[in-house]
Each structure stands twice: as structure tokens, then as C-alpha cells.
Amino acid sequence: MFKKMTMMVVCFCLLFGMMAGNASAQRVIKVGMGDPIDSDQGAFATRFKEAVEGLSNGEIKVELFPGGALGAETEMLQNVRMGTLEVAIVAIGNMAPFVPQFAALSYPYLIETHYDAVKATTGYLGNYWNEISKEKGGFEILGWTYSNFRYVTNSRRPVCNLADLKDLKIRVPQNRVILAAFTAWGANPVPMAWAETFTALQQRVVDGQENPYIVNYTMNFHEVQNYITETHYQYSLQPMIIGVNTLANMDDETRAIITRAGIEAQQYGLLFQLLEAENAKQAMQAKGVQVCELEDEDEWRRIAMEKVWPQYYDFVGGKEVIDTMLKHLGK
Known part of the structure; x- marks a missing residue:
């Protein structure tokens, strides 16, 4: 009887240990942003969180830090480059000191319509910005926050x-x-x-x-x-960025989830902007x-x-x- 109870206790401890190990193995991705949670950035980040956690069946948890909780956008960008912060949403003006070409997106009257904004961040130009980001900035673009005209x-x-x-x-x-x-x-x-x-x-x-x-x-x-x-x-644009090394060090499945979630969040964010700007x-x-x-x-x-x-x-x-x-x- 004593041996049976001992075996049961041992088995329970092993099971509990395995469960605890699985819980602690849950990956956590932190997302920093400068604007509050009820902003365009917040809408984008919230949809990104929902998509990642849903696609991963809860195995990846996304924590949001709005309102500059993790520092100014420039500081967050630096931390993303170094890999001490996984993801951040940063305005193009704060990216230009690291990748000068991004200042072109702030050229007055270059982007004049919503159509221009989407063309400037997808297709050929979307790839153009991402390649420059990887080469000169050490980060990749997961998606774009569209915030309308200033x-x-x-x-x-x-x-x-x-x-x-x-x-x-x-x-x-x-x-x-x-x-x-x-x-x-x-x-x-x-x-x-x-x-x-x-x-x-x-x-x-x-x-x-x-x-x-x-x-x-x-x-x-x-x-x-x-x-x-x-x-x-x-037209105000704020890309969601992730460090080149951070993304490269993820397994293929996680990388695919993160990439898809960025695209879904971008689509959602544009619709959010078009609907909510008039309300604001x-x-x-x-x-x-x-x-x-x-x-x-x-x-x-x-x-x-x-x-x-x-x-x-x-x-x-x-x-x-x-x-x-x-x-x-x-x-």
C-alpha cells in the first residue's frame, strides 16, 4: 500500500512538473507603442495580439505596452534592433535617423490619398522599404499602421x-x-x-x-x-517592426504566425482608420x-x-x- 501511494505521489509530481514546464515554455512577445491603447496603434496592436494568440492556440502570448510604457519610440526602436524588445510600433519620423530613406514618406504632398498610402506600403514599395530596413536598420516590417492625414x-x-x-x-x-x-x-x-x-x-x-x-x-x-x-x-504611417535576428531565431511555424498576424493587423488597421476617423x-x-x-x-x-x-x-x-x-x- 505504501509503495502504491509512493508511486502515485511520484507520478503526480512528474505530471505537475511537466505541466509547469509546458506553462513556462509559453513564448511571450512584448509589443511597445507610443500612443494609447484606443489609438490607431492600439487597434493595430490589439488585432496583432488576437491573431498571434489565436493562430498559435495560445502557445504564444502577446503583451501590449501602450502610451510609451517601454520608453520613447526612438528608445523602443533601438531595443528592437538589439533584440531586447521583440516588437514595436514606430512613426516613420523616428525611423529616419536610423534609415534616412524613410524620411521620403514624410515628403509634403507626395502621398495625397488613401490609395497612395496603400500603394506606398504594399507591393513593390512595401518590399522596397522592408529590404532597406533589414540592410540599414537591422529590423523588418511586419505591417503598417495607417493613421490618415496630419x-x-x-x-x-x-x-x-x-x-x-x-x-x-x-x-x-x-x-x-x-x-x-x-x-x-x-x-x-x-x-x-x-x-x-x-x-x-x-x-x-x-x-x-x-x-x-x-x-x-x-x-x-x-x-x-x-x-x-x-x-x-x-499621411501618417507607423510600421510595426521586429528585429532581424529576433525573427530569424524563431522556428518556421512561429515566424509564419508572426508574419501572417502582421498582415492581418494591417488590413484591420486600415479599416479601423477609415471608420473611426469620421467618428473622432x-x-x-x-x-x-x-x-x-x-x-x-x-x-x-x-x-x-x-x-x-x-x-x-x-x-x-x-x-x-x-x-x-x-x-x-x-x-
């Missing part, structure tokens, strides 16, 4: 034409091309870290900033901004924000192409980068 907000007056923009202090990201564009349009652009933006608007250190509707609403900019202008000079616009209007459509956007475009484009070919890796985009965008 609209200009401010607290001082309606901006319906270039004259209205004159001398307004507009917060812009650390991007030389966008800085030059706003200068050429007569504004007073102020490069500033994203984390400092809301406080700067609140304290009237700057008059305004520029971001898509969903970002503007989820960041509560309607609390400190009275006007929004529907400009179409730049209406919500901001309900909060009292006045919307203005540009009366002279052709002039904004002309100034950008004549005064800004030629100055920054070297900054984006050469004129051939812009020519490649124009060719494959059908322009």
Missing part, C-alpha cells in the same frame, strides 16, 4: 488659407522636411518631443500641432485647441472644435514641391528614392 490644430484662429497660418507657432516632430515645409508656408514651426506637446499647448508655449483626427481626439487636444484645418500634406472628427466638433477646409491647398502643394522637395533629396538618401516612389505611385 491635420493642423491651433488655439488662436481658424486657418483656412496660407495667410491664416502666418506666424503661428506649430509644434512639429524632429523632422527637417516638415520643419522646412511649415517655414516655407509662413508658420513658425517648433520641433518638440511628443511627450511635451500637450503641456506646451496647455501653457500656450506653442499655438498648435498637427496630427490625424483619431490621435487628436484620443490625446484630448480638443481641451486645448479650438480649430482644426484639414490639410493633406502628409464628429466627437471633436461636438466638443466645440471648428473645422476648416483649405481654400488654397494647390498653393501649399506648389510651395512644398518647388521650395522644399529639391532641398532634401540628399536627406532622404538621394533623388532616386523620391523618383522610385513617384514611379510606383503612378505619378
Whole structure:
């Protein structure tokens, strides 16, 4: 009897040990992002998590860290390159210091429609960016977050034409091309870290900033901004990236799951944007924000192409980068 009980205890311990071992073997993938969970980035990351966990039958767990919980986007990008963070969603402006060609995607009035945005990130151009990323940045692109056009907000007056923009202090990201564009349009652009933006608007250190509707609403900019202008000079794109070595070190099945989940999240993210941007616009209007459509956007475009484009070919890796985009965008 004693021997039987002993054997049962031993078997139970072995079984428990095997179960514990399997539980601890569950792979965990951390995803960092700068924006909150109810943003475009959050929608993309949430769908990525659902897809990975579903396709792996729960054997791979995805943990999301929104709102800069793992640091600024530049820091997360560095950690992805080093392999200390598996995945991050990073705006193209923060990728350009590591891979200059990405600055081409911020060229004013190069991407002018949703169709352009999809063409610029899929097919030939999608592969083009991924190959450059692997070669120069040490990371691969799993998918793209589409965040729509960056609209200009401010607290001082309606901006319906270039004259209205004159001398307004507009917060812009650390991007030389966008800085030059706003200068050429007569504004007073102020490069500033994203984390400092809301406080700067609140304290009237700057008059305004520029971001898509969903970002503007989820960041509560309607609390400190009275006007929004529907400009179409730049389409906001934020790729989800993974380190080259991180992806290469995965087994074939895991790599296939991660890759497929990135594609599914990209498709979902585009639909989310198209549906939710209008909701965010209406919500901001309900909060009292006045919307203005540009009366002279052709002039904004002309100034950008004549005064800004030629100055920054070297900054984006050469004129051939812009020519490649124009060719494959059908322009």
C-alpha cells in the first residue's frame, strides 16, 4: 500500500512538473507603442495580439505596452534592433535617423490619398522599404499602421488659407522636411518631443500641432485647441517592426504566425482608420472644435514641391528614392 501511494505521489509530481514546464515554455512577445491603447496603434496592436494568440492556440502570448510604457519610440526602436524588445510600433519620423530613406514618406504632398498610402506600403514599395530596413536598420516590417492625414490644430484662429497660418507657432516632430515645409508656408514651426506637446499647448508655449483626427481626439487636444484645418500634406504611417535576428531565431511555424498576424493587423488597421476617423472628427466638433477646409491647398502643394522637395533629396538618401516612389505611385 505504501509503495502504491509512493508511486502515485511520484507520478503526480512528474505530471505537475511537466505541466509547469509546458506553462513556462509559453513564448511571450512584448509589443511597445507610443500612443494609447484606443489609438490607431492600439487597434493595430490589439488585432496583432488576437491573431498571434489565436493562430498559435495560445502557445504564444502577446503583451501590449501602450502610451510609451517601454520608453520613447526612438528608445523602443533601438531595443528592437538589439533584440531586447521583440516588437514595436514606430512613426516613420523616428525611423529616419536610423534609415534616412524613410524620411521620403514624410515628403509634403507626395502621398495625397488613401490609395497612395496603400500603394506606398504594399507591393513593390512595401518590399522596397522592408529590404532597406533589414540592410540599414537591422529590423523588418511586419505591417503598417495607417493613421490618415496630419491635420493642423491651433488655439488662436481658424486657418483656412496660407495667410491664416502666418506666424503661428506649430509644434512639429524632429523632422527637417516638415520643419522646412511649415517655414516655407509662413508658420513658425517648433520641433518638440511628443511627450511635451500637450503641456506646451496647455501653457500656450506653442499655438498648435498637427496630427490625424483619431490621435487628436484620443490625446484630448480638443481641451486645448479650438480649430482644426484639414490639410493633406502628409499621411501618417507607423510600421510595426521586429528585429532581424529576433525573427530569424524563431522556428518556421512561429515566424509564419508572426508574419501572417502582421498582415492581418494591417488590413484591420486600415479599416479601423477609415471608420473611426469620421467618428473622432464628429466627437471633436461636438466638443466645440471648428473645422476648416483649405481654400488654397494647390498653393501649399506648389510651395512644398518647388521650395522644399529639391532641398532634401540628399536627406532622404538621394533623388532616386523620391523618383522610385513617384514611379510606383503612378505619378
